[in-house]
Amino acid sequence: MxxxxxxxxxxxxxxxxxxxxxxxxARFVVEKNSLRVTAPEALKGAYECAIGNFGVPQYGGTMVGVVAYPKANRKACKGFDDFDVSFKARPGALPTFLLVDRGDCYFTKKAWNAQNAGAAAILVADDRDEPLITMDTPEESGRVEYLENITIPSTLISKSFGDRLKKAIDNGEMVNVNLDWRESLxxxxxxxxxxxxxxxxxxxxxxxxxxxxxxxxxxxxxxxxxxxxxxxxxxxxxxxxxxxxxxxxxxxxxxxxxxxxxxxxxxxxxxxxxxxxxxxxxxxxxxxxxxxxxxxxxxxxxxxxxxxxxxxxxxxxxxxxxxxxxxxxxxxxxxxxxxxxxxxxxxxxxxxxxxxxxxxxxxxxxxxxxxxxxxxxxxxxxxxxxxxxxxxxxxxxxxxxxxxxxxxxxxxSEDIQTNECLENNGGCWQDKAANITACKDTFRGKVCECPVVKGVKFVGDGYTHCEASGGGRCEINNGGCWKETMNGRTYSACTADSCKCPDGFKGDGIHECEDIDECKERTACQCKECNCKNTWGSYECGCSGGLLYMKEHDTCISKSTAAQVGWNFLWVVFFGLAATGIAGYAVYKYRIRRYMDSEIRAIMAQYMPLESQGEIPSNAHHIEM
Structure with missing residues (x-):
């Protein structure tokens, strides 16, 4: 053994x-995110950096800042208070991303010192040419009391990229960067x-x-x-x-x-x-x-x-x-x-x-x-x-x-993100009256997207306009069309596919529909005896001299004439129905008679020859013995 x-x-x-x-x-994967330099011009572009295994990466989000490279304590192994240096951004200024060198102490120690100095993030430049690695916590992490209190994100960048950043900063150039974790997962x-x-x-x-x-x-x-x-x-x-x-x-x-x-x-x-x-x-x-x-x-x-x-x-x-x-x-x-x-x-x-x-x-x-x-x-x-x-x-x-x-x-929730729709509606379209907005809060920010309200889909660019569509569009804020009630009557310009003023009104159908004065425009009650009275959305016609107005013909007739016309019309209908009945009965009787004649002839033909039939020959049938 x-x-x-x-x-x-x-x-x-x-x-x-x-x-x-x-x-x-075996394979340990180094998880990475993107670091984009926006200035100076010579450094513009996207660079890979390895996410540290401590701190708080802003998954799903981005951070914009300006890179600072300390003149002393460049490995950040000591507290920056000892050097009377602070990297806390002033109000209105971009946050500071502190660039430090690898070596001499734990990665977590560098991050802790950078955080205490006011840095919003730490970039550790590798001290050797090698593939990116994951910065991890020290093995004896149990002795590191500050480890769980590190809240700033940390990344490792390559030696060559770090050297270029340092050179630009030493030359007095302002280096702006954007740390992007949106696609890290x-x-x-x-x-x-x-x-x-x-x-x-x-x-x-x-x-x-x-x-x-x-x-x-x-x-x-x-x-x-x-x-x-x-x-x-x-x-x-x-x-x-x-x-x-x-x-x-x-x-x-x-x-x-x-x-x-x-x-x-x-x-x-x-x-x-x-x-x-x-x-x-x-x-x-x-x-x-x-x-x-x-x-x-x-x-x-x-x-x-x-x-x-x-x-x-x-x-x-x-x-x-x-x-x-x-x-x-x-x-x-x-x-x-x-x-x-x-x-x-x-x-x-x-x-x-x-x-x-x-x-x-x-x-x-x-x-x-x-x-x-x-x-x-x-x-x-x-x-x-x-x-x-x-x-x-x-x-x-x-x-x-x-x-x-x-x-x-x-x-x-407010614990992990801010609602961008709360400020100026995120720059998206909204209908304040109907409390409808195209701004949709998402984890990564906001999107301007025309909504669906009570089963009705709004269509548009989401920024400048959204319109209800489909059969139920008039149920939502009247489809964005004009609508008004007066004297107990309600008129709407909303149709299944557009905003169109109803009959009796004119206008764009959206902001207004104006009543048409049919009497003034002489589109109704044009007969000589007619009296016209305009109403909201319609009109009323009457006749002078005891005459009766016939709207179908836009004319006035006497009431007796109207009654005579009415009775004459009834008599015509009565006689028409009677004539139709008599004609129908005659046709019916004629068809019945013809049918009976044909049936009788068929029965008699079975027993005696009719005039149209010849005599039957005597030898037409015989019996074989």
């Missing part, structure tokens, strides 16, 4: 195992898919505390997004395997299950006391199974409740990190603990666990994502999130994963 390797050797073995993917090359459809790679261990110092606090604070937003179908969330857990030569070693036995196939580091780095790595692996597996069973019950969001409740009720520090405590949390959420136990399987079996095997396979990068090698890691729409594990920052990144105008209401 091989002798147990020293802890340092085992750590190196795990580091190698972490990058193992069954024969393929893809947004292919109306649903965001994201993964959270985490750990159930709560004894790894401030980093574990940060994970627990994040899950607790983000739970509400995550569950709302999941319940309404805006997102599809999946939790994941990293495990390592123990090389076959060491599966029987003390280290592997205490830190692995299923004969060295799935391992996690000892929480307190002491194999002789406290909880072991295998306890962490089993609890990680239980949390995956909680998610699996909850998802099968159509309630995948219960994972957030389980993880937060478990952290509070079953902490390692209080020696409650046990199956019994976990089962209590499961039962309190109404989940089937037997189904979860079945999912977990037998940790002592010398065989693969299908759940953990799938987790190991998922660590390997696919497409643009790259391998997951850091805990914690968020993967949003198959891209690894970079930045602080903070509710507002992560929510902003998730919202950047939605296509514009499809984001849920939580993405438009």
């Amino acid at each position: 091989a002798s147990p390797p020293p802890p340092l050797l085992l750590t190196l073995v795990w580091a190698a195992a972490l990058l193992w993917c069954g024969g393929c090359d 893809p947004h292919p459809d109306e649903r965001v898919e994201y993964e959270f790679w985490t750990n159930s261990n709560d004894e790894c110092g401030p980093k574990c505390d940060s994970q627990i606090d994040f899950v607790k604070s983000f739970k509400g937003a995550a569950q709302i997004l999941e319940k309404k179908g805006y997102t599809q969330f999946t939790p994941h857990y990293i495990t390592w395997y123990c090389p076959e030569a060491y599966t029987l070693s003390k280290q592997c036995k205490s830190q692995c299950i299923n004969h060295g196939r799935y391992c996690a580091p000892d929480p307190d780095q002491d194999f002789s006391k406290g909880y072991d790595g295998k306890d962490v692996v089993v609890q990680n597996l239980r949390q995956v199974c909680v998610y699996k069973v909850a998802k099968e019950s159509k309630k995948p969001w219960l994972w957030w409740d389980y993880v937060t409740d478990f952290a509070v009720r079953c902490p390692m520090k209080e020696k409650k990190y046990t199956k019994e405590c976990a089962d209590g949390v499961v039962k309190s959420l109404g989940l089937d603990h037997k189904a979860i136990d079945k999912c977990i399987g037998d940790p002592d079996a010398d065989e693969e666990n299908p759940i953990l095997k799938a987790e190991q396979d998922a660590q390997i990068g696919n497409g643009s994502r790259g391998d997951v090698t850091i805990l914690p890691t968020l993967v949003i729409n198959n891209r690894q999130y970079r930045g602080k594990l903070d509710k507002a920052a992560v929510l902003k990144a998730l919202c950047a994963g939605f296509r514009e105008t499809t984001e849920p209401a939580v993405c438009l």
